[in-house]
């Protein structure tokens with residue numbers, strides 16, 4: 001089987017590539033390196049199933065045409081995306097171009113070749129105000145241009161499933177963390193907190209810190225993405241992945257820093273787009289795929305800390 005991973009030089013992408021290679025699938029990576037890095041996939045370059053890396057953009061239709069024509073992918077794992085809520089508020093056009101037009105470009109090529117599209121959406125599409133774990137039937141709401149772009153892309157993808165019978169699946173991972181995630185504003189809160197803590201800096205929490213997140217360790221996320229992509233049972237479906245446990249950002253900061261004195265609260269930069277509670281109901285992933293997260297938050301944080309320590 002031949003697979004394409006867009007955004008494969010990014011954080012979740014490189015782990016997805018790693019899992020696919022482990023499962024002996026041919027893997028081809030397309031990434032424009034706007035937020036990914038070639039060194040993230042350097043260790044795979046000698047792997048017999050690693051078929052190539054192209055530095056290119058999903059907005060380049062001609063490039064996509066050539067790659068799809070030459071490689072005849074069975075499955076495309078589509079992770080290439082702008083990922084920052086704040087950046088989407090500052091520059092919605094860029095987010096809409098990459099996440100919507102880029103997804104449309106992928107769909108058009110996939111349609112010509114009947115390649116399956118595995119689309120990586122996000123838990124940020126859900127509505128505020130949820131008290132219970134969120135399943136896939138929970139109401140959605142475009143609280144930011146980022147969320148709107150993912151919801152739009154999801155709808156484009158479903159339209160190709162209904163209209164052209166294209167095999168597709170939409171995945172909504174909850175907040176994912178682990179080694180290779182950036183510790184800056186383009187990264188995630190766990191990497192940012194660990195980096196600040198290792199550098200003996202204060203941890204800055206936006207707003208009250210009572211907002212909760214369900215943190216999914218990246219190897220569990222990549223395992224979910226690959227399992228969902230390879231299964232026929234998932235076609236046409238939307239599937240969540242998380243741990244089923246949420247933690248407030250205040251508690252998370254204490255878990256990482258231990259010392260409460262170095263935790264500061266600062267005004268939230270986008271309170272209007274903040275979701276106060278995010279906790280995943282992953283029963284659909286479990287019943288369809290037998291998937292369950294394996295890594296506890298403590299263990300995942302320890303692995304991430306070890307990796308970040310080596311990078312500093």
Ligand SMILES: NC(=O)c1ccc[n+]([C@@H]2O[C@H](COP(=O)([O-])OP(=O)(O)OC[C@H]3O[C@@H](n4cnc5c(N)ncnc54)[C@H](O)[C@@H]3O)[C@@H](O)[C@H]2O)c1
Pocket residue numbers: 006007008009010011012013030031032033034035036037056057058059078079080081082083098102120121122123172173174175176177188
């Ligand atoms: N990190 C999370 O918590 C999380 C949670 C849910 C969903 N997601 C989704 O998972 C996917 C991967 O996210 P990530 O956290 O690994 O971020 P990331 O930024 O590390 O990965 C995205 C990759 O896409 C590449 N890219 C961006 N625009 C591109 C373009 N126009 N053409 C080609 N490549 C392009 C970037 O260079 C980067 O390598 C994204 O679709 C994101 O929305 C992430």
